[in-house]
Amino acid sequence: MALEDELSCPVCTDVFRDPVLLSCGHSFCRQCINDHWTSSSSRNCPVCRQLSPQEPVSNLCLRNTCETYLREQSTRKERDEEHECPIHGEKIELFCQTDEEVICAVCKKQEHARHKIQPLQQTLQQRKAKLKAALRSAEKSLVSLQKGTARDPKISRYIQFQAQHTERKIRMEFETLHQFLRKEEEGRITALNEEEKEKRAKMERRIQGEMLSLSDRVKELKEGIQDDDITFLQNYHRIMDRSDHTLPDQELSSEALIDVSTHLGNLKYQVWEKMKDICPYYPVILNPSAAPPDISVSDDLTSVTSCFHRQDEGNPLPLHSNRMVLASVGYADAAHAWDVEVGDSHRWSLGVCFGLEGKPATQPLTPENGFWGLRRDGDSYELMAAGMSRVNMEVNVKVVRVKIVYCHEFLQDMMQLKRWRKVSFSDASSNSLIAEFARVPLKKKLFPFVIPEDQAVPLHVVPANVTLTVEQKIPLIEIHRFSCLLFSFCICIVFIFMSLLGKSDRQGR
Structure with a gap:
């Protein structure tokens, strides 16, 4: 109550309301000092009797302090009312451990007569002690996390290690595949270049042979023209016949060209099939x-x-x-x-x-x-x-x-x-x-x-054996041909059966 006395007006003895400060240093409620001066017809201080010719000024600091004090008092009063038993209006001072709820003395005698009861303060002390122990454990875990010595940061570092290690191995595996594909590509390009070289050389040999044959015929014709008149006329038809066959061209087939289908046909499949040797399949993968x-x-x-x-x-x-x-x-x-x-x-x-x-x-x-x-x-x-x-x-x-x-x-x-x-x-x-x-x-x-x-x-x-199979589909024309043969066969069987049946009937007669 000492604080409330310090915050009380000397005239009304209540907590200051709109406090003002006189020149002598004393404070009063504005309404209280005005009423005092009106009744006494003098402007003296009710405490020290000193005259105050100037108008009093608002004491803002004291007013804020009083307002805060009144709010706290109101809150405390509401809280005290809440801590009263809602049934009996008695102060709550006990705790029922059986029902886990706070009760008053009347509740203990009536609804909780056979329950395990404990003083409220004792329950508070016990449970606050447990909470403090849990708090110390949480604080210890927090410090461990901050210092990086807890298990979770270790797991986080291990996850990072796993990611880096796995990425490195993925790159190594794909580099192996890239090396295989590059080697396969180089091998196929080499085979193509060799075929090109072989067939170009064959064509060049053919051209050289034809050029040599034509050169001989041109030389022969020139010599025939240079013969004397009688000889030229005698050999004219023979020379003309040979000039008509100066280019005994042999027919060229597709075999003279690059066999493109050998190099491009099912290329991806053939490469994939060869990759079985470097891509084994394991039926069990360990974790x-x-x-x-x-x-x-x-x-x-x-x-x-x-x-x-x-x-x-x-x-x-x-x-x-x-x-x-x-x-x-x-x-x-x-x-x-x-x-x-x-x-x-x-x-x-x-x-x-x-x-x-x-x-x-x-x-x-x-x-x-x-x-x-x-x-x-x-x-x-x-x-x-x-x-x-x-x-x-x-x-x-x-x-x-x-x-x-x-x-x-x-x-x-x-x-x-x-x-x-x-x-x-x-x-x-x-x-x-x-x-x-x-x-x-x-x-x-x-x-x-x-x-x-x-x-x-x-x-x-151990890796499992992997077998690649290609589905074989019968063309529609083959299916149609087989159906026709089967139909013809059935017709023949029917005619044979009917012939045998007719012959049997004639023998029966």
Whole structure:
């Protein structure tokens, strides 16, 4: 109340309204000082009795302070009214932990009699302490982000590294294609130039031969003209006959020209067909973003190797503890097969799974957890199942073939078709079955995976054989000819049948 006393008019004892300042330094409400001077018929100060001959001036600073104080008082009063129980009008001093709401003492006795109640201030202290702890954690994370030591900035830097690395590899791959196309272009231009040179030389030899033949005939004619009169007349008809055949021109065919169709016919297709040798197709492409930092993935994303040291730019995301590398695409339908070259590695695992999203990092690799695989540990082969079922192998497999096929059976008692998948592992060199998992569920996609365990010995996806085929279409004229032949054949059969039938009737009579 001390502040309110300082802001109160000495005459009306209320907070100043339109305060004015007298020459003596005291302040009053404008209305209060005017009423005082009217009633006393003198212009003296009600506090110090000093005369004030000048008109009082507005005390703007005091007026602003009073207005601010009155607004704050009004706001505080409204807030205090809001903190009263809307049902009982009592002051809210308790907190119901059961219903998570503030209550008054009457509410505690009535609606919240059996609830867990706590003093409001105690609840405030507890929850503010928790909020401060969360605030400290948020501030710590903010500082970590600002300094670049948090995980998100690391991921951002790793994304930048991935983009730069991938762009560099894309350019290298396209440079390989450009080199192939440039070499192919040069080879075809060279072949064209050689054919041009050969056929031009042939034409030049032909021209030279004709020129030589004509020169001989011209020389012979000139000599005939120079003969004496009797000899000239005797040889005239023979000489004229030879002059009529001075150019024994041989007919030229299209073979004398450039065989353009050889150089341009299906040019793009022929080049594309030859590109198979430098453009292998891999049925499984590995996902480097899901590879642990101590596993190296090849640039073409088809082989993995367990490294001696962690890579410089390791993946900052949390990864599965089994050091597994998944394929980039999962299979949901149709049959699929791929080969994995394990070579001389004595420790590896491979197979299929439902993916790693939402799975614990230490989850066992078993069918119950969505993993179906084959593992080699030294000289023993095991199915990745509960208890690790051992597989008897007489030879060491160099290339493992993994197949996903679809099976079904009709359940007569339930009158429904039951479908499932089967995952099998076989020796690709002999196509002999190693082991298989039957009745793999259909509910999710199956992602191929590999786990290299021998350091410096890679596991490599083998490229698939690609065959280019051209659809053969029968021309309409051939179809028409075949139809006519078939119709004629049918007519002949009918006549033969009718003849045999008539002959049989005559023999019956």
